[in-house]
């Protein structure tokens with residue numbers, strides 16, 4: 001991406017896709033300042049599945065929005081390929097989002113008047129090196145349903161479309177906000193399996209934010225967040241297959 005700040009080669013270790021450094025996010029509500037994130041620092045490594053877990057209100061969505069270029073920090077740096085996302089313009093942030101980030105949300109966020117295929121194609125058009133939309137829908141098991149509208153699909157199927165839509169961009173970072181939150185247990189497990197399959201097959205780096213600590217067992221690393229601060233970072237030497245977790 002275009003850089004406003006000169007890249008500092010020493011700032012980015014070779015295997016970090018993104019570095020969060022001393023990040024603070026404060027929201028002002030009337031006369032009250034709410035400090036939601038406090039001096040957060042961590043890396044997201046290339047090719048890893050990273051889970052960020054914490055109770056409601058701990059700041060998970062706030063950090064996801066910052067990493068996804070939907071918001072900017074009050075202080076600190078977010079370094080992506082040597083560029084500080086905290087300092088770029090709104091249009092550069094939009095370009096970063098379009099080209100490098102895929103989002104999977106709890107409630108799918110599909111465009112209701114577009115078919116599954118059209119939803120995926122719309123995302124592909126935004127990316128510079130997209131993958132094949134029909135192939136991605138086939139990979140998520142929806143080859144036969146690609147001309148259906150979201151309302152004609154089950155929740156699990158809609159989440160599969162949302163995953164295909166995120167992955168078709170071939171993003172550097174796949175950001176998942178409670179990806180199983182609206183699904184029943186079995187459907188949730190299979191959505192998780194799909195995400196991990198893309199991580200294995202395409203090497204997509206995945207960040208999953210969730211309040212569901214069971215999901216963390218499938219990740220390579222887990223960051224525990226509480227009141228806007230990191231309280232623990234756990235490495236799972238042997239992440240569990242989704243079929244072995246229960247919630």
Ligand SMILES: Nc1ncnc2c1ncn2[C@@H]1O[C@H](COP(=O)(O)OP(=O)(O)OP(=O)(O)O)[C@@H](O)[C@H]1O
Pocket residue numbers: 027028029034036054055056057058059060061062063211
């Ligand atoms: N735009 C905003 N203005 C004011 N306060 C905000 C704003 N966004 C978030 N907050 C506050 O920041 C805190 C953290 O919110 P956030 O949504 O990041 O938490 P979360 O861990 O994702 O919670 P949940 O699991 O319930 O979604 C909450 O107290 C919330 O009220």
